[in-house]
Amino acid sequence: MIKRVILLILIVLFQLGSKKTYAQGCSDAGVCTIGSLSLVQFKLELLPFDDNKLPLLQNEDPGIDTSKSAKVSDSTLRAFKYLEPGVVVMDTAKAKKIVTQKYTFQYPRYFFQLSTSIGKGDRGVIISTTQLEANMRLIDKKLFAQVKLPYAYVSGDLGSVSGIGDITIGATYIAFAKTKSNLSLSGGVKIPTNGANLANDTLALPMVYQTSLGTTDVLIGAKYTFKKWDFTVGYQHAFNSNNNGYLHRSTIDSNKYNSYFESNKLQRADDAIFRANRTFIVKKINFNAGLLFIYHLKNDTYVNKLNQRTTIKDSEGLTLNLNFAAVAPLSKKLDFVFIYASPVVVRKVRPDGLTRKFIVQVGLKYNLF
Numbered sequence: 136m137i138k139r140v141i142l143l144i145l146i147v148l149f150q151l152g153s154k155k156t157y158a159q160g161c162s163d164a165g166v167c168t169i170g171s172l173s174l175v176q177f178k179l180e181l182l183p184f185d186d187n188k189l190p191l192l193q194n195e196d197p198g199i200d201t202s203k204s205a206k207v208s209d210s211t212l213r214a215f216k217y218l219e220p221g222v223v224v225m226d227t228a229k230a231k232k233i234v235t236q237k238y239t240f241q242y243p244r245y246f247f248q249l250s251t252s253i254g255k256g257d258r259g260v261i262i263s264t265t266q267l268e269a270n271m272r273l274i275d276k277k278l279f280a281q282v283k284l285p286y287a288y289v290s291g292d293l294g295s296v297s298g299i300g301d302i303t304i305g306a307t308y309i310a311f312a313k314t315k316s317n318l319s320l321s322g323g324v325k326i327p328t329n330g331a332n333l334a335n336d337t338l339a340l341p342m343v344y345q346t347s348l349g350t351t352d353v354l355i356g357a358k359y360t361f362k363k364w365d366f367t368v369g370y371q372h373a374f375n376s377n378n379n380g381y382l383h384r385s386t387i388d389s390n391k392y393n394s395y396f397e398s399n400k401l402q403r404a405d406d407a408i409f410r411a412n413r414t415f416i417v418k419k420i421n422f423n424a425g426l427l428f429i430y431h432l433k434n435d436t437y438v439n440k441l442n443q444r445t446t447i448k449d450s451e452g453l454t455l456n457l458n459f460a461a462v463a464p465l466s467k468k469l470d471f472v473f474i475y476a477s478p479v480v481v482r483k484v485r486p487d488g489l490t491r492k493f494i495v496q497v498g499l500k501y502n503l504f
Contacts, residue, residue, distance in 0.1 A: 169281065169305035169323040172356045172367050172410075242279070242309075243502040244272045250472065250498025254491040256343045257395055260291030262491075264300060266498075273306075281305040281323070287346040292391055294335040298346040302326045305354065316361045321369075325352040330378030331401070339380035341395035342488025349377025350403065367410040376402040382440055396447075396486035397437055403487050404433035404451065410458070420463045427456040427476070435486055447486055455480035462500070470500040 248268040256262055266285040273280050285300035305323030331349025333340055342348075356369030379401055383393040412425030435450040458476045465471055474496040 168283075169303060169307075169321050169354050169356065172321050172358055172369055242272065242276075243270070243504050245503040246270050246500055248472065248498050248500040250496050252474075252494055252496035254494040256291075256488065256492070257341075257485075257490045258292060258343075260289060260343050262343070263288045266300075277309050279307040279309075281307070289344050289346065291344065293338070293340060293344060296333045296335075296340065296344055296346065298333070299328045300346050301328060301348055303354075316359065318360075319358050321354075321356045321358070323354040325350075325354060325371075327351060327377075332378040332380055334380070338392070339382070339399075341381040342379060342398045342401065342486060343395065343490060345379065345488060348373070348403070348487070349379060349401075350375050356408070363414045365410075365412050365414070367408070367412070369408040371406040371408075373403045373405070376400045376436075396484060397439075398486045398488070400438040400444075401486055402436045402444075404431055404435050406431055412458075420461060423458075423460040425458055427458050429454040429456070431482060437486065447484055449483040450486055452482040453480055454478060454482055465499075468502050470502065472496070472498045472500050 247270070248266075250266050250268070252264045252266070254262045254264075264285050264287045266283055268281065268283045270279060270281045272278070281304070283303040283305075286298070287300045288297040289295065303323055303325050305321060307319050307321045310318040310320055325348070327347045327349050329345075329347045329349065331342060331345040331347050333345055350373040352371055352373045354369065354371050356367060358365055358367045360366075377398075377400065379398045381395065382397050382399045383389065407430045408428060410425060410427045412423050415422040415424070430453050431451050433451050435447045436444050437447060439445045456476050456478050459474070461473045463471045463473075475494070476491075477493040478491070
């Protein structure tokens with residue numbers, strides 16, 4: 136485990152030191168952070184052995200072994216405890232010869248998270264976002280709702296802007312939950328708070344400076360968990376073009392201004408995502424590490440200087456991110472959350488402003504069970 140942690144740290148340092156790697160920021164795209172698709176929505180815990188709860192747990196999943204041979208000492212097994220439908224219980228290698236050791240995801244009735252993230256975009260633009268997230272259980276054991284409200288500050292060589300970011304409203308339905316696997320379905324909508332048309336005096340600003348994508352997006356996805364692995368698929372569709380007005384200029388002092396991708400009335404293509412993740416537990420700290428694939432399904436379009444809608448060549452393609460997260464309990468109800476993401480494969484042209492060299496997020500998560 137120590138070797139794995141060291142490897143992850145080395146990868147992070149390599150990505151921070153690289154000057155050529157950029158990626159679509161998943162937290163900005165939206166689809167891979169809604170509901171159960173988020174890296175850290177539900178916390179994995181090791182549960183103590185509780186003999187009285189075995190029959191109840193067996194009713195939830197008849198495949199579990201509750202035979203006498205399975206009931207070994209707590210020091211050997213530290214087995215499992217029944218909570219409710221809507222938990223995920225997983226195996227570990229330690230007890231394979233007798234019975235699998237059990238882990239579970241706990242679903243709080245409510246949780247609130249306040250986080251701050253920082254990312255580095257095109258031409259060294261710094262994007263800092265403070266976000267308040269609220270989650271609640273609508274139907275016991277089955278349905279959960281989520282609201283995210285971000286506030287962004289952006290600073291670069293064209294100036295600084297700030298404002299409320301896009302509001303995300305999502306829901307998660309637990310299709311099934313057994314002792315070794317579960318399936319959750321998530322959907323949501325991303326609501327723009329402006330038309331992505333913030334300007335510096337009379338100069339239109341490119342998308343990397345915008346606090347909103349300027350479009351109404353629908354987000355859908357599914358997450359399957361098996362033992363300590365989870366696999367996520369998702370899809371994001373933008374219903375409209377935005378009102379951004381950034382085009383290159385021909386004036387003598389325009390070199391700096393023209394160094395960004397044009398995005399006048401940008402129409403973003405759809406994104407498909409796939410993520411594979413592995414969970415590790417070290418002294419009650421949850422570590423998650425994996426790969427996130429984001430495929431931009433078509434080239435984006437924009438309106439050029441002749442007022443013609445034009446295809447943006449090479450804006451289609453794959454972004455591949457490394458992602459890492461840790462959740463450390465500070466008390467029974469309070470957790471510290473850390474997330475890091477950085478790219479290894481990028482699209483050549485990224486007019487949507489979602490370019491990131493890296494994203495680092497820290498936050499506090501308050502759980503009410």
